[in-house]
Amino acid sequence: MNKSKFIYGLLSLLMFTGCKQEAQFYASKSDRTTVEKHFEEKKSQLPHGNLFQVFEQNMDAWEKDALMFLYAYMPIGDVTDYKGDFYLENVRYTRQAKELMPWGKTIPDDIFRHFVLPVRVNNENLDESRKVFFSELKDRVKDLSLYDAVLEVNHWCHEKVTYTPSDSRTSSPLASVRSAYGRCGEESTFTVAALRSVGIPARQVYTPPAGHIRTITMHG
Numbered sequence: 035m036n037k038s039k040f041i042y043g044l045l046s047l048l049m050f051t052g053c054k055q056e057a058q059f060y061a062s063k064s065d066r067t068t069v070e071k072h073f074e075e076k077k078s079q080l081p082h083g084n085l086f087q088v089f090e091q092n093m094d095a096w097e098k099d100a101l102m103f104l105y106a107y108m109p110i111g112d113v114t115d116y117k118g119d120f121y122l123e124n125v126r127y128t129r130q131a132k133e134l135m136p137w138g139k140t141i142p143d144d145i146f147r148h149f150v151l152p153v154r155v156n157n158e159n160l161d162e163s164r165k166v167f168f169s170e171l172k173d174r175v176k177d178l179s180l181y182d183a184v185l186e187v188n189h190w191c192h193e194k195v196t197y198t199p200s201d202s203r204t205s206s207p208l209a210s211v212r213s214a215y216g217r218c219g220e221e222s223t224f225t226v227a228a229l230r231s232v233g234i235p236a237r238q239v240y241t242p243p244a245g246h247i248r249t250i251t252m253h254g
Contacts (some may be wrong), residue, residue, distance in 0.1 A: 057094075057096045058095075058096065059095070059096045059099035059100050059103075060099060060143065061143050062143075065143070065144075066099065069099075069102060069103050069106050070102065072106040072107065073102045073103075073105055073106040075106075076105060076106055076110075076113070079110065080110065080113060080114070083114070085113050085114060085118075086105065086118070087118060088101065088117070088118020088119060088121065088122055089101065089102075089118070091118075091119075091122065093122065096129065097122065097125050097126065097129070100125045100128070100129070100151060101118075101121060101122055101125050103147055103151065104121055104124075104125070104151065104152065104153070105121070107152075108152070108153075108154065109154070112153075112154060112160065116160055120160070120162075121153065123162075123165065124153050124164050124165075125151070127164050127165050127168050127231070128150060128151050128164070128230075128233070130168065131150075131168055131172070131231065131232050131233035132146070132150075132233050134172060134176055134233075135172075135175070135176060135183070135232055135233045135234075136176070136177075136179075136180075137179075137180040137183070137233065137234070138233050140180075141233065141235060145235045146235065148235075149230070149235035149236060149237050150230050150233055150234070150235045151230075152230075155222075155223045155226045155227060155237075155238060156204045156219060156222075156223045156238060157204050158204040158205060158206045158207070158220075158223050159205075159206045160206065161206040161207060163206065163207035163227045163228075163231065164227065164230065164231045167207070167227060167228050167231035167232075168231045168232060170190070171186075171187060171190060171228065171231060171232050172232060174186055174190065175187065175232050176232075180234065183232065183234060184229065184234060187225070187228050187229050187232065187234065188225065190228065191221070191224060191225045191228055194210075194224075195210045195220075195221055195224055204219050204220055204223055205220050205223075206223075207223060207224045207227040207228070210223070210224045219238075222238050223238070226238060
């Protein structure tokens, strides 16, 4: 084999390996097509103000697809009230959690998209809790099973916030940490944000008869 053929073959192998290992956000092409359609519909509703300028930034395909999913389904108020850089940073921390945590690869795609990736939980102000909580929790849970990680996150939440009734708007997760208290909906919002920060799918549920809010995990 001459030298030029060897180099060409090596380069081809490296290119093939790189393509094969590139992370994909969607397992299904039809899922991506559906999200793209809804994303374009959202853009058509908000044609002014450069609200989608973040998509001009340098990002890989996984980040772009994840960001597109967020924008396609978030409330219009969240598009207008928060900068694109905020959502891109959340996407990147979510990806870190997915790659670092042992359960990251076991979460089904649709569960991950709907119950890990989203920033909003209730009607709280959005904040940088995902970054802060990931930094605090990752070393506490990264070597645990998913079941034990859920328990550990709950223990951590109990260390930070205690129950106090109120009728005000739901406080943000970081505001709950700063005040160290919250009503049931605020404690639940805080816990959902903490679980999602380490890649554990979670959401709120309302329980009868008094309509109290609880947190449930969506996998495992």
